[in-house]
Amino acid sequence: MQSKPPTIKDIAKKLHLSVSTVSRALRNVPDINPETKRNILELAEELNYQPNKLARSLRQNQTNTIGVIVPNLDYVISTMVKGIDEAALEAGFTVIVCQSNESFGREVVNTRRMLNSLVDGFIISISSETKSNEHFKVLQEREIPMVVFDRVIPDILASSVILDNEEGGFIATEHLIEQGYRKIAILAGPKTLGISNSRFKGYQKALKKHNIKFDPELVVHCDFNQDFAFFATEELLSSKKRPDAIFTISDRMAIGAMLAIKNKGLKMPEEIGLVGFNNEPSLALFTPSISSVEQPSFEIGKMAGKIFIEQFLNTSFSDIREEVLKPKLCIRESSMRKI
Amino acid sequence: MQSKPPTIKDIAKKLHLSVSTVSRALRNVPDINPETKRNILELAEELNYQPNKLARSLRQNQTNTIGVIVPNLDYVISTMVKGIDEAALEAGFTVIVCQSNESFGREVVNTRRMLNSLVDGFIISISSETKSNEHFKVLQEREIPMVVFDRVIPDILASSVILDNEEGGFIATEHLIEQGYRKIAILAGPKTLGISNSRFKGYQKALKKHNIKFDPELVVHCDFNQDFAFFATEELLSSKKRPDAIFTISDRMAIGAMLAIKNKGLKMPEEIGLVGFNNEPSLALFTPSISSVEQPSFEIGKMAGKIFIEQFLNTSFSDIREEVLKPKLCIRESSMRKI
DNA sequence: ATCGTTTCCGGAATCGTTACCGGAAATAAT
């Protein structure tokens, strides 16, 4: 009994019209008698007609779909994706999300697969492995719209929406300094990532401003990973130069650090301070609750989406935009030594 | 300078062949001279030819894409989706994920939109609002393959993969009983959801087995929501019949409950026990760490994916399968009163 | 009455691919 979904042809036949007339009625174009249009729309409604998107996209060479490529779907990024989603929805676009799982290979594959006429363009946050940008240059040659966000791609001509990561590193560090901490360690992320370096730079800037000598031994580069952070912290705590505060550039790392601190039996915030980055909701639930740098994730995503749409609709060559949004410090128990 | 991507036609023209020959070479079909096939493949490689999926899908009336509709992307469900992803990848399928955000309306819309020739079938976990299943009956009439998982749809003929939720409720409750708790409250989810009721049933069964009288006042139905759970727990704790243990059917609710318990100044697990459901990773990080029922999420997803593929490839009418996987209790500090 | 303009519609090409049919050439069988 399986009946195929009705097509434009079925409607045309039943009303003794041509497919072109039906097509005109179904879209919002002139050159159509209001009455016949009404008839067509009625029958379409009755048959529950739904246009075949494949056919339309094939013909129009346009899919009204944005390909979003992200390294993972953690709290921050999934919030950003929601922002993209909202911007897309408002413009009648659909979003397809692909995780690269921090793998360069999958990033390349995903880009290629989506490019096969599935999407009109891309909104991208690169994987931590990604160093080359060859696979994106192909897109540029074909003039396929592209916006990068969060983790941007160096040396590529595309609009970008990012957090002011340097500012984030700065306010976190300065806050610790103001709370009286002096030997502040940083758990920085992988050196390959721009966001790591920017946050690290902000850290250094804050130290300099307050005349605290920068000590390279208090810097640990490790993966965005709770376990790595745990071990790194253990090592820091048992070294001669035991820090009296730790700034981690992600919350996962902050949690790892906290576990190590608890293990060591140190009191927080009295003996050691801690500030994370991202402000994931669970931070408020720990004892002590953990301070963190909050970023406007949803807004970043939404802005990326809006810029994409804008550039897509602008047939004329639109300008490259670089949006930088400001972070905000969220102070909790883990770093509140002074009342 | 934007050059359109090469098509099968371009290849044909350059090699003075017909498109049908090229098409044959590009697929794995006989009726082709090995040498010409080699030539074609070489040129395709050189031009970096990628088949246009839209055209292929339009022609074949098949997209090799599975539409996955979920109420949200929390820890458990996103793990399940990863399982689906893996099964799909192995079979050469792509997955498109859509969140209904627990809204019936969006579920219907998403289903309809995806159905417009974007997907070959569905793997679904319904929203908590969903009561009617009309929008799925349409799928059945068109014989569109469909597998339900996690939260199943009542009264519909489709294969399903779920957790043994009754067993989950049972082992959690029995564990609390074995730890000496007697007045065990349950924060059950929305009454509309099958999983709520099953877990509740398991709870009752455990009480009965151990000859503990069931007390309806210790049952609270509320949303899967940390705040609701917080207030519900506050109320429970200040009532005459203050419970000495709480079983929540989700971890979010467990966290809410724990906050209320801490607020009240009760000692855990000495004065009150707590067991959650889902075993989210953060549970281990709280003090005290929270016990929870773990489900094999990835396996559930992967099995759903496999069954889908199987049914899709089986043109003959395949059997309805009902897979029920077993949960596992993960005991932590929040419920360990006896050593 | 003639010509020009609108208004409205149909025909046909097109998007890139696959599927079916048939036919020429080469090979095998009688």
Added chain:
DNA sequence: ATTATTTCCGGTAACGATTCCGGAAACGAT
């Protein structure tokens, strides 16, 4: 040598929509 069978390839019609072109009918103006 004739027939039968492979082997390999081309032509063409789909799939379902959009788009361009042109033309018939209706209307208006002179």
